C-alpha cells in the first residue's frame with residue numbers, strides 16, 4: 264500500500280488523499296495590476312517536471328487538512344510532506 | 357401546527373436481530389448505538405479558556421494528540437483533526453449537551469454543533485471485528501497500532517468513516533475487540549450492507565435495536 268505521511272494523522276494510505284495540483288504557484292500579489300498574461304500563466308499554465316515536484320494534497324478521508332507533498336513524478340516516491348501554510352523542509356531536488 | 361418528527365434510525369427496517377452466516381460460534385456481533393448525543397466542537401487547542409470550558413462541561417480533558425480519545429462518565433471525546441473534536445454522550449439529550457457546551461464556552465472563539473441526527477454509529481464487536489473492517493479500510497487495525505482509546509478517520513468500503521477503538525480486550529489481545537464506526541447517516545444503509553455481507557464468512561449476530 265502506498266503511504267503518504269499526513270503531518271497530523273501520520274502514515275496513511277494514498278486512497279485517503281485527494282490530489283490538489285501544483286503546490287508551487289503564487290497568486291499575483293497585486294490582482295488589480297496583474298496583466299492578462301500573468302493571470303493566464305497563474306490560472307492555466309503548468310510545468311510538467313520529471314522528478315521531484317511540490318504538490319498540494321488533501322487528507323480528504325482523514326483530518327480534511329490540505330498538505331504539501333514533495334513527490335517524484337517519475338517514481339511516485341514521496342520525498343517529504345508538511346503543512347500547506349509553510350515551505351516544505353529540505354531541498355526541492 | 358408544527359409537527360415534531362420523532363428521531364428515527366437510518367437502519368430501521370434493515371437491522372434484523374438474529375444469527376447469520378457461517379455456522380459454529382459467531383465471530384462477531386453487529387449492533388447500532390442509538391440515541392447518542394453527538395456534538396461537533398471546534399476551537400483553539402492552545403487557548404486555556406477553550407480547553408477549560410470543555411473540561412468544565414464534560415469533565416474530560418480534550419485529547420490534543422492526533423488519533424486519540426478521552427473517555428469517562430459515559431462521555432467520550434474523539435480527536436478528528438487539529439482543533440476539531442466530536443463529543444459523544446450516552447444517556448444525555450443532545451440539545452442539552454450542545455447548549456451546555458455553548459453556555460460554558462460563552463464568548464470564547466469556538467463552534468459547537470449538534471450533529472446527532474446526521475451520524476449513525478455501528479458497533480462491531482468480537483474476535484473477527486478487525487478482520488471485517490480490514491476488508492475495506494486501510495487503517496492499521498492491529499491492537500498494537502490501534503489500541504484501546506485510539507480513533508481515526510478513514511475510508512471503509514469507499515465511505516468516509518470515523519473508527520473508534522473502544523476496547524481491545526485484556527492486554528491488547530484479540531479476545532474481545534470493540535470497534536465503533538461513525539458514518540454519515542445517508543451512507544449508513546450502504547455501510548450496513550457491506551458489513552453484513554462481509555461478516556458472513558465469520559458468522560455474526562445482530563443485536564436487537566435497544
Ligand SMILES: [Zn+2]
Nearest residue numbers: 269272322326
Ligand atoms: Zn490527516
